Amino acid sequence: MNRLAIITLGIFFTLNVFAQGPPITTETPIMLGLEGNGVRTFGKFISKENVTIYVQPIGIPYNITSKFQVGAIFPFKLITPKDSRTTGGFADMTVFAKYQLYKKDGKAKTFRILGLIKQTFPTGKTSSSSTIGSGLYQTYIGIVIGKLTTKIGLYTDFGYNITNKNMSDNFIYNFSVGVPLLPHKYPQKQLNTFLEFNGNYVFDPKVHTVFISPGFQFIPGRRILFETSFQIPIVQDNITTNKTNYMVLLGTRFLIN
Amino acid sequence: MKNTVKHTGLLVLSLIFFFSLSTTNAQTSSNEITYVKVEVKGLACPFCAYGLEKKLKELKGIETIKIDVEEGLAYLTTLTSQKPTKETLEKIVTDAGFTPSSVVFSKKPFNLKDEN
Numbered sequence: 001m002n003r004l005a006i007i008t009l010g011i012f013f014t015l016n017v018f019a020q021g022p023p024i025t026t027e028t029p030i031m032l033g034l035e036g037n038g039v040r041t042f043g044k045f046i047s048k049e050n051v052t053i054y055v056q057p058i059g060i061p062y063n064i065t066s067k068f069q070v071g072a073i074f075p076f077k078l079i080t081p082k083d084s085r086t087t088g089g090f091a092d093m094t095v096f097a098k099y100q101l102y103k104k105d106g107k108a109k110t111f112r113i114l115g116l117i118k119q120t121f122p123t124g125k126t127s128s129s130s131t132i133g134s135g136l137y138q139t140y141i142g143i144v145i146g147k148l149t150t151k152i153g154l155y156t157d158f159g160y161n162i163t164n165k166n167m168s169d170n171f172i173y174n175f176s177v178g179v180p181l182l183p184h185k186y187p188q189k190q191l192n193t194f195l196e197f198n199g200n201y202v203f204d205p206k207v208h209t210v211f212i213s214p215g216f217q218f219i220p221g222r223r224i225l226f227e228t229s230f231q232i233p234i235v236q237d238n239i240t241t242n243k244t245n246y247m248v249l250l251g252t253r254f255l256i257n
Numbered sequence: 258m259k260n261t262v263k264h265t266g267l268l269v270l271s272l273i274f275f276f277s278l279s280t281t282n283a284q285t286s287s288n289e290i291t292y293v294k295v296e297v298k299g300l301a302c303p304f305c306a307y308g309l310e311k312k313l314k315e316l317k318g319i320e321t322i323k324i325d326v327e328e329g330l331a332y333l334t335t336l337t338s339q340k341p342t343k344e345t346l347e348k349i350v351t352d353a354g355f356t357p358s359s360v361v362f363s364k365k366p367f368n369l370k371d372e373n
Contacts, residue, residue: 030302030305030354031354032304032305032307032308032309032353032354032355065352066308066351066352066353066354067354103299103356105298105299105355105356106298106299107296107298107328107329107358108300108301108326108327108328108329109299109301110298110299110300110301148301148302149301150301150302150326150327153302183327184302184303184326184327185303185326185327186303186306186310186324186325186326187303187306187307188303190303190304219303219304222307222310223307225304255307
């Protein structure tokens with residue numbers, strides 16, 4: 001069960017690693033500005049009943065065109081079980097591709113839909129007592145939808161994650177509402193606040209988790225962004241041991257060109 | 258002899274006058290500014306504007322760029338001699354991931370919201 005929980009959590013955070021630009025823990029269909037060519041990294045601290053996990057992923061997206069983006073995510077993970085020593089190393093690597101399926105632009109507003117495919121490789125070691133990697137190949141196929149105006153941002157993503165080795169597939173869904181706290185000017189400072197929900201449903205055995213994730217984002221200039229999110233579980237169905245207490249995310253994104 | 262010197266002097270002065278006049282005109286023409294207002298649909302967030310600004314900066318002759326996210330407008334000042342075409346600007350907006358709307362060229366500056 002612990003292994004399943006860690007795998008599930010691994011899938012969960014990996015798929016959320018590259019939420020592009022605002023929002024913080026949900027994908028965005030807008031591949032512009034800070035969501036374009038750049039680097040994203042954040043530290044994520046996960047407190048569970050029997051273990052604490054620290055993850056430091058680095059994500060690198062690249063816009064081939066304004067409609068087509070590819071990228072890779074390289075996570076480093078530290079696991080500290082209760083009454084045991086810390087194990088660390090590089091976890092499972094993910095490559096992804098996003099393609100814009102639909103776009104409707106208006107004055108100071110946009111509505112976009114993307115197709116998203118991710119492939120995760122079992123590059124993280126599984127030989128130690130606290131497994132860093134899942135040991136699984138995973139293929140995720142999903143849709144990202146977003147509507148953005150200067151007053152509010154509404155985003156959702158959902159998709160099916162296929163795993164090998166007779167492990168259960170899972171359905172992942174996220175929803176986000178973002179509101180700017182400062183007037184939208186360019187390139188002045190921006191402060192955004194988010195309320196997000198992050199769900200994961202594993203089919204066999206049936207395990208359902210939902211987190212509520214309030215967060216803040218500060219953009220001090222054209223090319224850099226800082227963000228933080230606090231994730232609290234509101235649903236942990238069929239998880240009897242090693243439940244998640246909370247997760248804290250602190251990160252940055254910056255453009256490299 | 259006196260007349261020849263006088264005529265030569267007048268001719269030289271005239272040449273200097275016309276030469277300086279034509280140089281002044283040429284300088285005025287090469288430094289002349291055109292103001293451009295581009296309506297950009299889909300420009301709904303400040304962090305989205307960076308890609309557009311970057312692509313507009315690559316244009317030759319661009320002096321200044323100001324982006325108004327609330328109104329979805331990009332204001333440019335450009336040397337008239339290197340003024341981009343409407344088609345060029347529309348392609349830049351499209352390549353940046355937005356939808357171009359109107360492009361207006363003017364000899365006079367536009368009234369920007371912040372400057373009112």
